[in-house]
Amino acid sequence: MTSEAKETGSGLTAELKxxxxxxxxxxxxxxxxxxxEPDAELLRLLRDERFPEGLGLRLVEERGAQAVAFMQRALSALPDQMGQADLDELAADYADIYxxxxxQASPLESVWTDDENLVCQDSMFQVREWYQQHGLMSTDWRIIPDDHLVLQLQFLSHLFAxxxxxxxxxxxxxxxxxxxxRWLTSFAERVAGRCAxxxxxxxxxxxxxxxxxxxELxxxxxxxxxxSPEEIEDKMRPRRVEEPVEVKFMPGMGPVV
Structure with missing residues (x-):
């Protein structure tokens, strides 16, 4: 994702900044x-730092605490010396997901929010408009569509900064x-339930x-x-306008289209 400078005002307290x-x-x-996919060096750093303990926002709710503990167990279970077979397994799992x-756990929002589960639908163009409003654009939407999980996380990083x-x-x-x-929880649960x-x-x-x-914070x-999720869905889903159908009458018959 590339960007242009954007002027902002002031107003947050030092703590919120x-x-x-x-x-x-x-x-x-x-x-x-x-x-x-991770390489051996990244995995070593994550383990040494006891990731995700170093996250700036400490997760204290039950779901967050469970996710932190699960991630730490996953890292601890990896071999001290990652062999090529171990790295290949992670690479294959990455490929299956992303x-x-x-x-069948797409990292694209459109697949989760479109009625026919198609890529490059309304959500992609809506997200693109958000990027454009902040002087941002996807490097190549044909390779990584605008509504990809990675780009949305990068965009939030930009917005908070x-x-x-x-x-x-x-x-x-x-x-x-x-x-x-709208879709992240479904994506996360499916990945957790199906990945290798x-x-x-x-x-x-x-x-x-x-x-x-x-x-929630x-x-x-x-x-x-x-x-509520219902309010969001009502707002975001495109409204289909039904075209009026002309009704014609023929002698001796009821109305026909």
């Missing part, structure tokens, strides 16, 4: 973990409601739990209720 920076770094980290849809006012946080909450959180390695199950569950707990910070 610090939180925004920490969350920005967290989303950047999560995006990188979904972006490619490249060849081997486990640039956030300066409460209105900026409201905008972030709206993007999460209207896009990422605890590592990628942990990454998926952690990302889902982190995003949900962060959104924004409810408290903004002092504004979170829209």
């Amino acid at each position: 610090e939180l925004c920076q920490a969350v920005s770094e967290d989303f950047a980290m999560l995006a990188s973990l979904h972006n490619k 490249l060849n849809h081997g486990i 640039a956030g300066k006012t409460m209105d900026d946080l409201r905008e972030i909450a709206r993007f999460m409601d209207e896009h990422l959180l 390695t605890p590592y990628f199950a942990g990454i998926a569950l952690l990302t889902g739990a982190y995003s949900e707990e962060l959104r 924004l409810v408290s910070i903004l002092d504004e209720p979170r829209p």
Whole structure:
């Protein structure tokens, strides 16, 4: 994703600015973990840092705590010295999730929100508009569509880094409601239930739990209720306008189209 500079105002307290920076770094980290299969060096660093303990937002709700514990167990279960066969297994699992849809858990929002589960549908264009409003664009949407999980996480990292006012946080909450959180939990649960390695199950569950707990934190910070899933779906789903059908009458017959 490439960007242009965007001017922002001021208004957040020092504490909230610090939180925004920490969350920005967290989303950047999560995006990188979904972006490619891990190598031995990355796995060593994650284990040495007892990831995800180092995340800026500490997860305290039950779902978040369980995801953190699961991720730590997944990393601890890996061999101290990762052999090529171990890395190949992770690479194959990555491909099944993110490249060849081997486990039918697409990282694209459109697949989850479109009635026919198709790629490059309304959600992709809606997300693209968000990017454009912030001077951002996908490097190549034909390779990685705009509504890809990695790009949405990178976008949230950008929004939190640039956030300066409460209105900026409201905008972030709206993007999460209207896009990422419409499908992330379903994606995470399917990956965890079908993937071949605890590592990628942990990454998926952690990302889902982190995003949900962060959104609940924004409810408290903004002092504004979170829209229900039904309200979001009613807002986001395109309204089909039925074309009026002319009714013709023929002698001796009832109405025909």
